[in-house]
Amino acid sequence: MILIADSGSTKTDWRFLTADTVLAQAYTAGFNPMYQEADEIYKELHEVLVPQLKDERPTAIYYYGAGCSSPERNKRVEDALKMAFPDSLNYVDHDLLGAARALCGREPGIACILGTGSNTCLYDGAEIIDNVPSLGFLLGDEGSGAYMGKLLIKAYLYRELPDDLAQSLKNTYNLTKDGILDTLYGSSIPSRYMATFAKFMHEKQKHPVIRAMIYENFSEFFERHVLKYKDHDKLPVNFVGSIAFHFSDTLKQVAKKYGLRVETIIKSPSEGLINYHQELLQAFGTPDKSEKQ
Structure with a gap:
């Protein structure tokens, strides 16, 4: 066993x-x-x-x-x-x-994780043969829930959100500037806190400002990671993780813009x-x- x-x-x-x-x-x-x-x-x-x-x-x-x-x-x-x-x-x-292993089995492909954090690899059916490095929460994590949360919270604190969105976000999470910063910098895993705001973005994804952030999140992910792999336009691109699963429609739209073939999207491996x-x-x-x- x-x-x-x-x-x-x-x-x-x-x-x-x-x-x-x-x-x-x-x-x-x-x-x-x-x-x-x-x-x-x-x-x-x-x-x-x-x-x-x-x-x-x-x-x-x-x-x-x-x-x-x-x-x-x-x-x-x-x-x-x-x-x-x-x-x-x-x-x-x-x-x-x-x-x-979960996404590709014994077949070659590009495997992507989009959850709290993000990562990608080129897989030959047996081993990982290339990996554009994931730089973690501070320097990278494009495409992830944490990166999505950072885009939202920065826009909120910089007063760049429309009033309706800003008020809704504040009321939903009882936000204050000091509360956000204390929680973020006092956390042993800050990405986990930032990723909690992805739920709000999913609920508001039809709002044009939120939709633009989601597109930005996925566009940065594809450009900085997936497009760097050899034969990215020929191999299937597969995804696992809560962000890929819940934002799958938008993810596919952005992938299509880059000429990528999305084959599998699952929530959990x-x-x-x-x-x-x-x-x-x-x-x-x-x-x-x-x-x-």
């Missing part, structure tokens, strides 16, 4: 499965080792995940997570998993590989990852310490 995890900065979706059955589904807060240490991650695992699994324990854990882009960061997650599940084999990799790992279990069985699937 194995446990697979799809972890973003906001939430983590856990699936406990065998080669032919999903035994359990669980949720915890999201993790990002760019901002969090092993002890903080372990606390959530111990207090929230372990009770949901009752007495069952996995023989192996496959964790695909935001921020897992270096050995040092991956080790923070590995250490937390080892504390929570001392007898399991733990494999930690980037959520981008999870997205590529979990179902694709379940299929991927169950196929491996059927072919190879439960891994041991000498093999990594």
